[in-house]
Amino acid sequence: MATQYFGSLDGLTSTGPDSPTTPGTDGASSKRTNALSTKLATVLSSSYADYEIRDALRLLDRRDVHNDEETRRTLKSNAQKEVIDCNAKIVDDFGQVAEQLQRVGAMIATLNETCAAMREHIIAAKHESDPVLEEASTLISRKQETETKQQLLNAFTAHFLVSTADLNALTSSAEPLDDQFFAVLARVKQIHRDCEILLGYENQRLGLEVMEQTARHLDAGFKKLYTWIQREFKALDLEDPHISGSIRRGLRVLSERPTLFQNCLDFFAEARQSTLADAFQAALTGSAGAAKAIEFSTHEPLRYVGDMLAWVHSAAVSEKEALEGLFVSDADKISKGLSAGRASEPWARISRARRTKDVVFDGRRALSDLISRNLASVCETLKSRIDVAIRSSADPVVAFKIFNLLDFYRNIFTKLLGAESSLSKAIGTLQSSTLAHFEAMMEEQTTAATADNTPSTDLAPPAFLTTALTQFSEVARARGPQMSETELERLFAAVLSGILTACAEAAVQIPDVRRSTIYRLNYMGAMRSTLASVSAQVPPAQVPLERATSEVRSLHHQLVDHLSTTLLEDSGVRDLMQEIDARRSHDAQARRAWAADHLDEAAQRLDDFLASALMDAQEGLKNLLDRTLAKDVVSEAVERFCTEFDELEGILEIMNTEHVGADADQGVGNDHVNGQAVSIRDRYPRTSTEVRALLS
Numbered sequence: 001m002a003t004q005y006f007g008s009l010d011g012l013t014s015t016g017p018d019s020p021t022t023p024g025t026d027g028a029s030s031k032r033t034n035a036l037s038t039k040l041a042t043v044l045s046s047s048y049a050d051y052e053i054r055d056a057l058r059l060l061d062r063r064d065v066h067n068d069e070e071t072r073r074t075l076k077s078n079a080q081k082e083v084i085d086c087n088a089k090i091v092d093d094f095g096q097v098a099e100q101l102q103r104v105g106a107m108i109a110t111l112n113e114t115c116a117a118m119r120e121h122i123i124a125a126k127h128e129s130d131p132v133l134e135e136a137s138t139l140i141s142r143k144q145e146t147e148t149k150q151q152l153l154n155a156f157t158a159h160f161l162v163s164t165a166d167l168n169a170l171t172s173s174a175e176p177l178d179d180q181f182f183a184v185l186a187r188v189k190q191i192h193r194d195c196e197i198l199l200g201y202e203n204q205r206l207g208l209e210v211m212e213q214t215a216r217h218l219d220a221g222f223k224k225l226y227t228w229i230q231r232e233f234k235a236l237d238l239e240d241p242h243i244s245g246s247i248r249r250g251l252r253v254l255s256e257r258p259t260l261f262q263n264c265l266d267f268f269a270e271a272r273q274s275t276l277a278d279a280f281q282a283a284l285t286g287s288a289g290a291a292k293a294i295e296f297s298t299h300e301p302l303r304y305v306g307d308m309l310a311w312v313h314s315a316a317v318s319e320k321e322a323l324e325g326l327f328v329s330d331a332d333k334i335s336k337g338l339s340a341g342r343a344s345e346p347w348a349r350i351s352r353a354r355r356t357k358d359v360v361f362d363g364r365r366a367l368s369d370l371i372s373r374n375l376a377s378v379c380e381t382l383k384s385r386i387d388v389a390i391r392s393s394a395d396p397v398v399a400f401k402i403f404n405l406l407d408f409y410r411n412i413f414t415k416l417l418g419a420e421s422s423l424s425k426a427i428g429t430l431q432s433s434t435l436a437h438f439e440a441m442m443e444e445q446t447t448a449a450t451a452d453n454t455p456s457t458d459l460a461p462p463a464f465l466t467t468a469l470t471q472f473s474e475v476a477r478a479r480g481p482q483m484s485e486t487e488l489e490r491l492f493a494a495v496l497s498g499i500l501t502a503c504a505e506a507a508v509q510i511p512d513v514r515r516s517t518i519y520r521l522n523y524m525g526a527m528r529s530t531l532a533s534v535s536a537q538v539p540p541a542q543v544p545l546e547r548a549t550s551e552v553r554s555l556h557h558q559l560v561d562h563l564s565t566t567l568l569e570d571s572g573v574r575d576l577m578q579e580i581d582a583r584r585s586h587d588a589q590a591r592r593a594w595a596a597d598h599l600d601e602a603a604q605r606l607d608d609f610l611a612s613a614l615m616d617a618q619e620g621l622k623n624l625l626d627r628t629l630a631k632d633v634v635s636e637a638v639e640r641f642c643t644e645f646d647e648l649e650g651i652l653e654i655m656n657t658e659h660v661g662a663d664a665d666q667g668v669g670n671d672h673v674n675g676q677a678v679s680i681r682d683r684y685p686r687t688s689t690e691v692r693a694l695l696s
Helices: 002-006 009-013 026-045 051-062 069-160 164-171 179-198 205-234 245-254 258-285 301-327 331-344 346-354 363-374 376-392 396-417 422-449 463-482 485-509 513-535 539-571 573-582 588-620 627-666 688-695
Strands: 671-673 676-678
Touching: 069 179, 164 179, 164 205, 179 205, 179 245, 205 245, 205 258, 245 258, 258 301, 258 363, 258 376, 301 363, 301 376, 301 396, 363 376, 363 396, 363 422, 376 396, 376 422, 396 422, 396 463, 422 463, 422 485, 463 485, 463 513, 485 513, 485 539, 513 539, 539 573, 539 588, 539 627, 573 588, 573 627, 588 627, 588 688, 627 688
Parallel strands: none
Antiparallel strands: 671 676
8 A cells, every 4th residue: 555655756856867857947846855855755754554554544544545646646636625524514414413412401490490399298298197197107106016915925924824724624524634745744844843943023013923823723733633543553454564644754753743643652652551451461361262271281391381372472573573664774864854943842952951962763663662562561461471381490490491492582582672672571581580490490409319318339420419410411501502501500500500519518427438439439420421421512502511520530540559559469569569678778687587587478478469460450349330440540550550560679679789799709508498499589480570460
């Protein structure tokens, strides 16, 4: 485009020598040339990248301007003409706008006049409506306050007031005690608790009135519940192991009034006492359709007591199964109710203040206490009947078996109701009295049996010891492994201590030591045998068994000592050894003379003894009932005798050697009998080998 518009300028700006000039116009030409050069320089120095030039060139392109001489000559005039035409058109347009603005101005003036008139009317209307608006505003605010009060009243009525129908369901005895009763009771309790909020305001009259009213309703409701539970307890069938849920629910709710709750339990316990006492009496006598009267077995005290205890156990189990649901499963809820009730009852608070600490409700303990109270009358009858049965029995073994039976049931009742239950304590008291009666009978029996405790000629254990051992065995076996060491010691003292003392006194009366020892061995052996058989079933019997074994062992050693001493004395061995010891200080000639005078006689005495020594020893122990023990005693006594004889033989050998040497030194020959030389050993020829052979 620049080429199109400005390409022909080169010819105009050329100043070469060939350029035409006009004469006489050199000065003017020079000025024009300078102006043209300046303009050309300006044009040439301009940047055609300028936005305005480029926009202008684009405008020329759109207007289809051709780059020719005519166009270039008229371009400015054409442009000015177009500008003038545009300005004229703009002026025409502004004229129309001015006309429209005049019309708008007239309309605005009219509107201003109208607005001013309306403003005057509004101000006048406002002055007239202000009192009405104020009154309407006051009425609206009053209406809102009234509606708020109505809402508060409705809410208060709905929450703090109970309808007549609900009050009838809560307090009227004619209405059934159903879910509606418990729902209304719960609502009234909630209202009573919420009254504490009302008491927090300055005006407490409303809170006090509502609280007093709800307190009366609650008292009436709990009284109705209390009466209903008592009525249900009267008709309660404990043969059915499941108590209805309504009774359980009623007791849970009634626990919030501890006094009424305890009164209900007292009433129920009294009713059950009477019922169970009648049932026990019927079981004893066989009335009221009982299968068999327990009193038919009074001639058998053990069975009689066992049947009564079995009936009491069955009754206790039935009571527990029937009443367990009242306390165990709902123990937590009842405990919470009792805690809340103690806090709400003034007398409960006073009694609680007197205690060091509150007693936490224990469901199982409460159940145990209730069952014990139910069986209180039965326990009294049971104690009197068992006491009569024990005192009427003259057999101490039966009395102890009854004691064992009582201990068995005491353990059962302890597991069933606890060790602190009155039933367990009653059985424990019966145990103590039974054991005391047993010991008294054993003391009387021992005194009567040992009145004449003279030993028999055959030295057999006395009959009263055999009877006592039989009784001890029966009693211990009946007690069995559960017998403790303390119980065994007490039983031993009651049954055998007096008997053993009498036997020991009788043994002292026997003048012969051997016979006295045999008598003691016989009765101690019998006792040891009994204890050995008992210890297999009663482990604590090992203690007295060890004592008896030790005593038998001691008596065994005493009898061996006595028999060996008898053998040494009857054979003359002991006397001979004592004579030899007494003459050790004498000279050889004196000892030889003494030996010549006495050894022949001593040898003859020994031979006479050996002929029947073993038979005599065995005959002397024929009254010892334990033949094995008798054989051992003889064997040990003979062995001791042979040991002493071995020592005597050694002494004689030494004496013989000494005498032979002394005679040779002095030139004195040995003693001669019938021309034969006789030594000390020849005068006492028996050897230990021969003695052992004769006594074996």
